[in-house]
Amino acid sequence: MKRFAVPAALLSAGLLVSACGSTDTATRDMSSTSSMSAMPTESQDPATSPAADHNDRDIWFAQMMIPHHRQALEMAKLAEGRAAGSKVKELAKQIEAAQDPEIQMMTGWLESWGVQAPGEDGMPMDHTDHGMPGMMSGEDMKKLEGLKGAAFDKAFLTMMIQHHEGAITMAKEEQGAGIYEPATQMAGSIITSQSAEISTMRKLLK
Template identity: 35%
Template sequence: MQTLPSKNPTRARPWLRFAGLALVTALAALVWDALTPRSEARFALHMIPHHAQAVEMARMLQSRTDDATLQATAADIIATQQSQIEQMRTWLPVWRRPLMGLLRHGLSPRQVAEMGMASEAEMRAFAALTGREAEARFLQLMIRHHQGAIAMMGPALEAAQNPAARRLLAAMAGSQALEIESMRQLLDQRGGEPLEPPPAAGHPH
């Protein structure tokens, strides 16, 4: 009986070698992409807790004022910024692991100040206020909070490569600038003065 020569699947079907090479190349690119810091992910990892504090302050205000305009302002901040938090979280699945170390120990006091966020002491003091005092303090803190966000958005928008991220950043910057002007008017009606703006612009260290 004649023995048939054994077939070499790879030699018989050379496209398999090319397909395997393409797969390896694609996986390598994916790994490289996952290990490459992205401005969008870096921005989101700092802006998510920034937005979360704005939502917290707005909810605190809702239980401390009967003013219809400020109730509406607080509700809008909660809805808008909570929605934006969810959008920013969609940026992170690929980039989360290599960048989570940035926030492993939480934000430092310096980062909090650069981002225009309220310190723990300021949050405790705000929590103790009610009525007009709470309204004025909320507006002061939120104006500075928005100023810090806009300062972060400028460099992030310039560096962003993802079209969806660029659209969200531009929308966030525009809406928060308008909200600052509205809150300045509300603060002026209450005889308050804006706080000093954040000391630095751009990404916190």
């Protein structure tokens, strides 16, 4: 009986040490896991990233509206020496005053986004681009340039109504899908101001 007492005691002690060792290891593992879970992780929320303040629709809006506005300015400048009616000339100046600053603003947006503005560094501008509703063809512009007096007034008003309607369509698309607040605000301004100008031009045509 005495021969077995010592090994039993040793075995009991060995089991106790083993159990303590397992407990210590588990405690260390749990502590390590807890420390890792407590470590702060870097946020990748796209809503707060620098590029999240605009989207592809905002870029499209600026890239398309710049040449659209530029053509309106070309038409408006023709009115100065060709229009017969003083109200048509006043309207042309109003269009220039509104759209030229908007071109500068949209160009600034594109530059800040690292996107080339249309018409810069040889970037082509196609006045017949199907992505720009209301644009006049090169033939339309030549026709307008060759008119004077009442004939010019009628053609100018008719073409500018179509041009404005195209701009309003583009502005509504920006409001529906754009996220850049200055762009959506400009779109709202275009809708309001150009809708009012369309009403004026329709009255002048009558």
